[in-house]
Amino acid sequence: MSETTKKIQQGLKKRYAREKRFRFFGLLSILISFTFLLVLLTTISSKGLPAFQQTYIKLDVLLDEDVLGVNKTSEHQALFAANYGKVIKNSLKTMFPNVKGRKQKRALKNLVSKSAAYDLRDEVIKNPDLLGTTRSFWFLAKDDIDMFMKGKIDRNVPEADRRIKDYQLLWIEQLMTEERLEKRFNTVLFSAGDSREPEQAGLKGAVMGSLFTMLVTFFLSFPIAVAAAAYLEEFAPQNNRWVDMIEININNLAAVPSIVFGLLGLAVYISFFGIPRSTPLIGGLVLALMSLPTIIIASRAAIKSVPSSIKEAAVGLGASPIQVLFQHTLPLAMPGILTGTIIGMAQALGETAPLLMIGMVAFVAEVPSGVMDPSTVMPVQIYLWSDSPERAFTERTSAAIMVLLGFLVLMNLFAIMLRKKFERHW
């Protein structure tokens, strides 16, 4: 064995160990990234899952005609304006007759949500024959009660630091033994707009706002991006200054921070053109500009992959370049274009920062019904709720994130399906 071979063999063990270590670090870094993802998703879902349930309280309400000041023959207006809060209060008083002091009385009233009176009103208007009778109704519980029922408030904490006081605990225990407390599926979360009261706050306004915004974005960015991509791929002259400039700009726009698009929307759309702020229209306009580069780049790749033999055959049969584009190239490239569009839309759906600049952070309780109504969108709703101090909002924020992620997963699955189904190898 020569001197050199000896030297090499001495070092071999060390080198193999180093090789193993290197390989292990590679695997480790992937696993660390996976762990981050897993931790993120599990914390969000473990926090958010309880929000899909909501505590309801059953109360026996005497719909006293004297207290309400209306009877079965009253007009709609009178029924609408009657004091339903009072009868609910009375019902609570008869259930807990020993409550003394202003503080406790107020706490008693706050067992049920403020929306209870409106629910009762709607029931009575639907069926005025209920007046004068005693009926059981399930009402939304106040957020503190809900949090307690979900185990978010620890009863071993000293009373002074606890949101639920000892006397409230006694009430809850009594309600529980009488089986008047129940957790049900949280329909409010999906059927109501935003609210300052956690138990009444829902996502519907944000979901509809997102829908309208995405519609505007799609109808603006899809045709423009496809036309731009088709021009750049099929018609643009080589070595043309303007074309080069367009290409450079598209690449740069793809990397411009999203918040800068918000500044553009504020300065140009709102201040200059006077488009009303907080509307899905302006949100869609800003997001359309943002998603343009993504869709253009994907569409160009799809158009490029259509084989030239197909185009040449069409030209040979006498088709003009535009006819070739619309009758052959675009239909064949459409699956790829649509996949890119869906991915661009998914990005736009999760975008928050530019929408903060153009007034979509406003508190909007009504569900928007068009592109000109003030509204918010899902990511901004998440941001707004995460800023609210109530504990119940933390839970709802996580639930809203789960809903948003659900939409994103659906969109991406659809894109993958589209690609799998229509992908062609020429």
Add this chain to the structure above:
Amino acid sequence: MPFQTLLITLVALLIFSYFIGHKRSIAVSTLHKGRRNLHSRPHYYGYMVAIWAGLPALLILFLWSAFSASMVTSLTISGLPDSMQLKTHDELGLIINEVKNIIEAGQISNETDLVKRNAAIHYQRLHNISSLAKTVVVLVAALLGLLLSWRMIKPETRARNRVEAVVRWAMIGCASIAVLTTVGIVFSVLFESLHFFQSVPASEFLFGTKWSPQTAIRADQVGGSGSFGAIPLFLGTLLISLIALLIAVPLGLMSAIYLSEYASKRFRAFAKPTLEILAGIPTVVYGFFAALTVAPFLRDVGESMGLSVASESALAAGLVMGIMIIPFVSSLSDDVISAVPQAMRDGAYGMGATQSEAILQVVIPAALPGIVGGVLLAASRAIGETMIVVMAAGLSAKLTINPLEAVTTVTVQIVTLLTGDQEFDSPKTLAAFALGLGLFVITLLLNVLALHIIRKYREEYE
């Protein structure tokens, strides 16, 4: 007619004109020995008429609608009595707003201030004239176009070529929107920034070390003049981005190396898309995660080690941002590592190198320009990232490089300056545009540099 009605009318007219164009071409051709003597197929005549009827009218409609409001406003201002003309721009804007409110509330006849009342009447009259004129002009333009193009239909009219020319120009227009957007961004931030630098000198903004944008509403209030030194903001941005890169670059690069060099096909097919999920999660989710889970966790860990960690520490924001940009680094590095020719690895193996030695001493140096480009792109992404820092980093503009303290960033300040109820022309809101300009310039430079490096590298192996 309101905008929507006018638009719907126009669209109806468009469809109608397509059909009469179509019909007319067939009628004309039967007079001239059959359809095969028609230059183009009949539907092209339909499109031609529809374009002539619709395009000019739609253009007029959109331009008119976009500019009429500001025209009416400026005409109303010039209609105010001479004494009012001497007022400043802001005061005039205030008066116009009041006038608009009066009109919206329907209180013109109840208004006691004679000047405002007259202005309201004047404004409403101008508005009505503009709206009526718009309707008339748009409809006349549409009908005129319809009539002219309808009369143009003859067998020898080259309808297809005309339609295709319009389509081609429309496509060029669509492609140019990218340039227009850049121009729009540059002008909007530049214009407002210049406005800002008139009240705050550029040297103070660029080199000042104190940032407190609270300006007083009245001149005699305490703390009347805010200070706009942007150094702490840029330092905070740099600190958080640096933490993010310190996490993302090693993890992303090692992941890319493992995926492209070691991993089996099956593992790669599963791991690569899973890593990409990290890039697809909306940033507001990361922000929530950082503020609610990571920051308290770090504070507890810090406390147990006897360190005081701010509840909105730069570390928490940077850590979560680092997780977010891992896929950017890994997928870009993966691409360039895969592009290194196999022959170079084989050469290294032939010299007796182990796989890791081949990677570290041959593949990575060869792929380095591409990796650097990817890191620069990731850095620009980190600098421009907004929601994570808005939710997890603080608002206090401290001049510190301690990652355990709270810092603020450029994007956070833009959001806070612009989301409050502020007058548009105050230095406070204008400062946001100056910050936006800085952000745009820095990210643009990083992107250009990154793309340049990547492109230069690609040429070497092709």
